[in-house]
Amino acid sequence: MFVQVARLYGFSSRLLWRTCRLGVHQAYPVLGSPRRRPVTPLAPAWRLSHHKPVASRGKRKRSAPQPERNGSGEVEPTLVSSPEPRYLGEIFCNRSLKMRSIKAIGFDMDYTLAHYKAENFETLAYEGALRRLVHAGYPSEVLTELQPYDPQAYIRGLVIDKKRGNVLKMDRHKYVKLAFHGFQRLSKKERDALYNPTAVTWASFSEPDFAVVDTLFSLPDAYLFSKLVEFKDRYLDLIEKPYEQIYRDVRRAVDLCHRDGTIKQRVAQEPAKYIEYDPHLIPTLRRLKRSGRKTFLLTNSLWEYTNVVMNFLMGNPPGVLELAWLDLFDVVIVGANKPAFLTDPRLWMYRVDPTSLEGKLSNTEGVIDGNAEAFLREGKVLQGGSYTHLQEILSLNTGSEVLYVGDHMFSDILRSKRQLGWRTMLIIPELTHEIDEMLRSENDRQRLREMRFLRDELDEMIDRAEWELHCEYERSEQLPDPETERTRMRRIDALRQSVETAESELQVVKAALAAETERYHQRFHPVWGQLFKTGYQNSRFAEQVEQYACLYTSRVSNLRFVSPEITFRCMSDQCPHDRLSENPMRRILERRRQTTKTSGEVDIAAS
Numbered sequence: 001m002f003v004q005v006a007r008l009y010g011f012s013s014r015l016l017w018r019t020c021r022l023g024v025h026q027a028y029p030v031l032g033s034p035r036r037r038p039v040t041p042l043a044p045a046w047r048l049s050h051h052k053p054v055a056s057r058g059k060r061k062r063s064a065p066q067p068e069r070n071g072s073g074e075v076e077p078t079l080v081s082s083p084e085p086r087y088l089g090e091i092f093c094n095r096s097l098k099m100r101s102i103k104a105i106g107f108d109m110d111y112t113l114a115h116y117k118a119e120n121f122e123t124l125a126y127e128g129a130l131r132r133l134v135h136a137g138y139p140s141e142v143l144t145e146l147q148p149y150d151p152q153a154y155i156r157g158l159v160i161d162k163k164r165g166n167v168l169k170m171d172r173h174k175y176v177k178l179a180f181h182g183f184q185r186l187s188k189k190e191r192d193a194l195y196n197p198t199a200v201t202w203a204s205f206s207e208p209d210f211a212v213v214d215t216l217f218s219l220p221d222a223y224l225f226s227k228l229v230e231f232k233d234r235y236l237d238l239i240e241k242p243y244e245q246i247y248r249d250v251r252r253a254v255d256l257c258h259r260d261g262t263i264k265q266r267v268a269q270e271p272a273k274y275i276e277y278d279p280h281l282i283p284t285l286r287r288l289k290r291s292g293r294k295t296f297l298l299t300n301s302l303w304e305y306t307n308v309v310m311n312f313l314m315g316n317p318p319g320v321l322e323l324a325w326l327d328l329f330d331v332v333i334v335g336a337n338k339p340a341f342l343t344d345p346r347l348w349m350y351r352v353d354p355t356s357l358e359g360k361l362s363n364t365e366g367v368i369d370g371n372a373e374a375f376l377r378e379g380k381v382l383q384g385g386s387y388t389h390l391q392e393i394l395s396l397n398t399g400s401e402v403l404y405v406g407d408h409m410f411s412d413i414l415r416s417k418r419q420l421g422w423r424t425m426l427i428i429p430e431l432t433h434e435i436d437e438m439l440r441s442e443n444d445r446q447r448l449r450e451m452r453f454l455r456d457e458l459d460e461m462i463d464r465a466e467w468e469l470h471c472e473y474e475r476s477e478q479l480p481d482p483e484t485e486r487t488r489m490r491r492i493d494a495l496r497q498s499v500e501t502a503e504s505e506l507q508v509v510k511a512a513l514a515a516e517t518e519r520y521h522q523r524f525h526p527v528w529g530q531l532f533k534t535g536y537q538n539s540r541f542a543e544q545v546e547q548y549a550c551l552y553t554s555r556v557s558n559l560r561f562v563s564p565e566i567t568f569r570c571m572s573d574q575c576p577h578d579r580l581s582e583n584p585m586r587r588i589l590e591r592r593r594q595t596t597k598t599s600g601e602v603d604i605a606a607s
Ligand SMILES: Nc1nc2c(ncn2[C@@H]2O[C@H](COP(=O)(O)O)[C@@H](O)[C@H]2O)c(=O)[nH]1
Pocket: 108, 109, 110, 111, 217, 254, 255, 256, 258, 259, 298, 299, 300, 301, 302, 305, 338
């Protein structure tokens, strides 16, 4: 089996076997053999498998027996332990948060309280935008050629390069690790030439030349743009506009679909087709309200649509529009126009009449005058305004008394945290799939760790041999006698040979590691891989989650698992020097110290 594995990867099997079994210092005896932890021999499972990954946003089709999941897609905690470890609806903490010090909890609505059924909902936006583009002069062929919409094609956190027609995935250092032009993957050389590592002008990857897929609402944009890029490249004479103009057209078309009823009227007619029902949501919100905190809804959706969605979430049948859900909140702000709501204190606020179907507006004259109760008695459904209104209405002194729960990395989370010091909880529906898959692939991760260890060992061995060569050359210059010189030359030759062999093995190991890493990532998504990782580094998305979300979880109703008075504590931070035993440089120094001690040379590690 081992020979097969080695052949698969093109290793010289004898050397690989010896390397894995014995460790590089025994495989390359010329280097001496300091004591070391042996690498676990590569398991037979270390081979290319042609599995077919199915990416999914939160859920995944599987054939194995499934434990019971609730309407939210999570496993309900049960006394009988589950056969497979799974995501249980945990709330993760980046920054400790005492719920006792939170006086007001606010919620975004879309993709926070209401989770959309991607296939149905995004298809509305996609097909609506296609029709609009044709109406605006795009060739009618796109209506057929660009169908059907694929809701699995893209993930959050990607960056669209509008000018070049590319979509990128980058790590937390903004190093582009994956890039596609349309649906054509760019090679490393092409990627590096465009984006890495010296092209300073690209470094920000922000507007106006780039757009970040910050919200699940943007996935149809990404797909439609890439499809049009592909179409333009194939039929050069059919679309003559530059890519960035195409992107602008796509953006405008999708934007209009959100405004003109293309999406919202259909959702209002059949909410169950487009929105997931979570039976635990409303009881969770009630409990938070009962805990004595002020609660508010802050959504960019307008009243009419908000009312439809909230009624559905309450469990009302389509067409039944009651106002009972308003009791869940002290204040409801619709048409909030985030992120401006969170940054511009001058915006005007209106009062909405919830008894009129379309939400008739009246002027608030912006007067709260320190008497929030009197102000709210006039009606608690408002439109627009800014954080100053909200904080006055809720009688809040500092931003740190607010916890805001939202799904949009920029508009809900980054802005509220950076600008106002609000505490934040990011809703990431994708977490369910991400964690389930992560738990399922522990063996793969162990194998990858071992391969990285092997790569580091070879690196270290080469470095060590180079270092010894350097020492030998220095000694040669001290005019030794001919006999000693001959022995020295033989040793130098052996060292050179070792370096050469190890260099070529290193290339093979690196290639195998890259292939295995890709295969591992494909478990999560066949193209874009793990949402939180790029290679084995945190992705840009993960970095932003860490930086801006005090807490994150897959859905709001996970709050039901804990008391409203809980203290969320984060785990200890780890710097590279906190993981000293895993540090490759430490291994090098320890080994050198051992060798120099036995050979009586100067102890460089100590010097
Ligand atoms: N005009 C546009 N509206 C959009 C777009 N993408 C999403 N939306 C709408 O925003 C709200 C989001 O509400 P929130 O509760 O998450 O604040 C919702 O009504 C979406 O339909 C867009 O591109 N243009």
